[in-house]
Amino acid sequence: MNQNKWKYLFGLLGLCFTAQLTAQPYPNKPINLVVPQAAGGTNDIVARLIAPAFGETIGASIVVENRPGAGGNIGTQSVGRSAKDGYTLLLTINSAQAINPSLYKNPGFDPVNDFVPLYYIGATPYVLVSPPGSPYKTLAEVVAAAKKKPGELSYASAGNGTISHLLGAMLNTSAGIEMQHIPYKGVAPAINDVLGGQVPFAFASLPSAINYIKAGKLQAIAISSAKRSSVAPEIPTIAETYPDCVGEVWVATFAPMGVNADVIKKNQVAMEKVMARADVREKLSAQGLDLSPVPPAKLGTLLKDELAKWAKIVKASGAQLD
Known part of the structure; x- marks a missing residue:
């Protein structure tokens, strides 16, 4: 068999192997859950509490990865620009997703158009x-x-x-x-x-x-x-004492825009099962989280409302970062 035939044969084998990997049901490898803040914060605590149950439910290892910097922009950007395959997800808080777009001249991401809302976890x-x-x-x-x-x-x-x-x-x-x-x-x-x-x-x-x-x-x-x-x-x-002085942090998961709808749904269903578990709810409630549900369809609306609310507060405060 000449060299060209060997190249052709190996090419076919490579295509078959790639097709076989592609055909495997999601998930077939670990999922990275990116926390865009340093360890010890609310979303880091939440991520590490839910990761074991999330992994058991969806059928994959969950790797919690802290990517802090620029108030959450660096980690958020990295998820927005990651592969649209569902293996890199964002677990974030509203200060990064709803405040940074008003605070920074160029946060490096669009919270509405670069992400798909997955699941609202709770507020504190x-x-x-x-x-x-x-x-x-x-x-x-x-x-x-x-x-x-x-x-x-x-x-x-x-x-x-x-x-x-x-x-x-x-x-x-x-x-x-x-x-x-x-x-x-x-x-x-x-x-x-x-x-x-x-x-x-x-x-x-x-x-x-x-x-x-x-x-x-x-x-x-x-x-x-x-x-x-x-x-x-x-x-x-x-x-x-001061009725207008109210603000809470909420925690939610997002996927990069462009992830397959079936993968999105699988993540949402898995998170719904996780948040229905008494042991998970008990641990999160003990940390001070209010677990009142917000349906996935309304998480996007909540984000837009928060973007408008905090834009006014940031403007009044005079805060602005490059």
């Missing part, structure tokens, strides 16, 4: 915390001190333009005070500096702070939801 408030022994134990004490010392008190956040940053800006406006904002690269280092006494306050998501609060390592001053949390009903809401 932020909590204003101070270190043990701090003289500031109530919101009234924080506001009174800030009015006595304009510009001297500071609060930590998970980064510029995050909900934890904008909540501080909203509180400044609502209470007529001037606390300085100190951005961190994620919630974990912000909490660490509050624990160490370097910063007097921080806005942190309830899942990232609840264990510190229960252990007595942080004092909870007030939470940012419209009503008190069932996990910690003793913590008053900011809205009880």
